[in-house]
Amino acid sequence: MPLSLPTHAINSLKDFLAKDPRVMIITHAHPDGDALGSALALYAGLKSIKRKVSVACIDGVPEKFQYLTHHKDVVKDFDENELEGVIFVDCGHEKMSKFAESKKKLLSGDMFSMNIDHHASNKGFAQVNMVLTEAAAAAEIVMDLLIALEIKITPAIATALLTGLYTDTGGFMHQNTTPSVYTHAAELVRKGGNIQTIAQNLFNTYDLKTLRLWGKVLSGLHITADGAAIVGIARRDYESIGATREDLEGVIDYINSIPEVQYSVMLSEDNKGNVKASLRTRKPDIDVKALAEKFGGGGHIKASGFMIPGGHLEKQIKWKIVQSEKKEK
């Protein structure tokens, strides 16, 4: 069963594309597999019907995603004056792109703007919004959109879309793995999507510094009396072993694997002294999105996050989170 995409949004996009415009696809900073998979799938699809399309991500393409076709076409910057339209993909908020604030023209109404996303926090920041919170991944929406536009899903596009489905469902293991995810995935495999490539690049490949860093994280884990697993990683923790904060991605799922843990909080310091908090839970009755929102963040019920600007990683932050959670009870 395909998702119910809003017909008016499909028609607006069709009308816009018919003018042969120059259009930029933008995905969020610190991209994950869904950000890049859905953006590159849409890019390849629009290219195949000879549209003047480009694709941008402020942080470029991390090495582990460089198996994706057209990854070299992803630009880190662009001139908004050379565009007639922009399509945001997998951005729960325009700020996530890190372009919208500096390039005011993008969402000023001076050009066509579209927002393709699945985050519950998305307020519909573009002219045309295709926000389906029931979708597990932006890739699920992009797949149905390509079909609606009668664009052929090639094996390369299928692999990009499957990458989005795989990453945003934690390899089909998270609670958001709906029947729709499986039917979409089945169709993508039928169209030549390569699961082996995805599994090898994203799930079973870790370099030595990453494993060393994870060792540090796991040994510093603290479990509170309330069953919250909390760990803090200072900048020196990863810099001392030649790792970066990006190498922490995935370790929180190990922390969350402890059966008695109610929810997990990972606090990591960036090189400017800001602290990023990642929250996860596997418990059906716990909503980490609500917890993140108290700190000005957001995300999904089972996976969320927030940022403490200039927060420096000190015990106080851990304490604040635990106290705030206690008060709720």
Ligand SMILES: [Mn+2]
């Ligand atoms: Mn996503």
